[in-house]
Amino acid sequence: MALDPISLAQDLIRCASVTPEDAGAMAVLTRTLEGLGFVCHAVDSATGGPTIRNLYARLGDSGPNFCFAGHTDVVPAGGTWTVDPFGGQVIDGRLFGRGAADMKGAIACFVAAVSRFLENGPAKGSISLLITGDEEGPAVDGTVKVLDWLAARGEKLDLCLVGEPTNPRHLGEMMKIGRRGSLNCKIRVFGTQGHSAYPHLADNPIPRLLEMLRRLTEKPLDDGSEHFQASTLALTTVDVGNAATNVIPAEARAGFNIRFNDLHSGASLEKWIRDTLAQVGGDIECSVEVSGESFLTQPGLLSDAVADAAFAVTGRRPELSTTGGTSDARFIKNFCPVLEFGLVAQTMHKVDEHVQIADMQALTDIYVQVLDRLVGHP
Known part of the structure; x- marks a missing residue:
């Protein structure tokens, strides 16, 4: 059966993984991904500080290798919430919790999309997930260390989609093809x-x-x-x-x-x-x-696939943008073409952070279509 992105997001939100703590988030993902047939690797790292939990999971051993990337670490709750910031409550069609938008919600959509994609048969190439616990922090023991580990193994990524919350107001408005x-x-x-x-x-x-x-x-x-x-x-x-x-x-x-x-x-x-x-x-x-450093993934195969999928689901064709701050895409761009597309960003890092349940369902649909377009079935 296909996985429910809402339930998985709730499980992740209930792990209070404020950087550098993991609080069980990687265990939740590892257990879920292994259930789908992924081979999971814990790539932990500590550079003069606390140990950071990172995860690389891959399904298949042939190319191309399409990667979903993201982070389970979150910023502190702060402020006065009207709900438990680590409760993962659903109220009036919205999922509340620290990390709902940035970006445990998108990670849950990654995994749910893969489970739905696999219902129609195995992947023609490989699907992988690169998940770090050090994006909101110094970012020295996270994605960069996993990429170094992959390079040492001679393993490559061919295309990568980072699930950062890229949409200003409505799902389907914007993707990031680069960053300043x-x-x-x-x-x-x-x-x-x-x-x-x-x-x-x-x-x-x-x-x-x-x-x-x-x-x-x-x-x-x-x-x-x-x-x-x-x-x-x-x-x-x-x-x-x-x-x-x-x-x-x-x-x-x-x-x-x-x-x-x-x-x-x-x-x-x-x-x-x-x-x-x-x-x-x-x-x-x-x-x-x-x-x-600034970087740009030239519009083409990857951006077209995401834009076409977003338009098919939402009726909106995303703007190709480079606005905003930095993300771990700045490291991945040295290994393969990368862009970012996720949920609506309005409440990220705010009190009562939340996302629309309908947006999570739609984002899962978009990710399924991206897999259909870029990976496909034999």
Whole structure:
């Protein structure tokens, strides 16, 4: 019998898998997938911290290997809920719980879709699931470690669909065919502390920091590209920490985040930042961290299959988008073409997170059609 995505999603939501805890979520999936004939591998990892549970499951050993990818870890419940955040309650046609939208609901739809697909016979190639417990956290012991493990085994993925909640308001509105990159920069400007009545005897770092920030923000980074909106630089903090009114501080700090499109790389932006700071000069420390490069999966076989399936079920043809933050697709894109399509994103990370039961049923139908189009039966 085909599996019910609602019941499976409830079982997953009832596992309070707040990063880095697993709370039994991988065991629920392993048990369910093994019941469908999948061979399951626990790919646990700990890089100087708690052990992260990851799962790779595969059905079949021939190609092509079509992969569903996602994460069972969730953010903390927070706030004051009107329901148990880990209760998985169904109320008025909606499934409530932390992770319902992001993204235990989509994982349940993956598995339910596979069970329905298999009712018409075995797959012509292979179907796999790559599920991590470290997407909402540092993302160092999750998908990247499973991909490294697969590479060491000589196992490849041919196409991948990530079930992140991509639709703004209605199922079928949007898929993600790429993502912007993300860069974080911290600047420390040093001077010489002194009395505010004798500024000539001090070296105030604040004007230099302000001039650096002016130069960094005075012009747009770009005007966007074919599939990407314009890159953005957002100041996130400016700090001096000076409680005194008669003291010139010895240090001033600032931080900013850049979300960048395919006209840039992390390396090119870092060079631009450092060159801009050097033009102002002085005693400076600058640290740059790139958490993901921009990427794009060119429209084609994968996006057409998802768009056709979504249109057949919902009557909507999804917009091909690259908006939003980052996801684990930024790692998978180094291995195979990847895109994201899942549930409605309106309540993800919010109090009383929930999804429509009708959307979960429809998403399962869409995933079945994607499998029909990209995997098929002998």
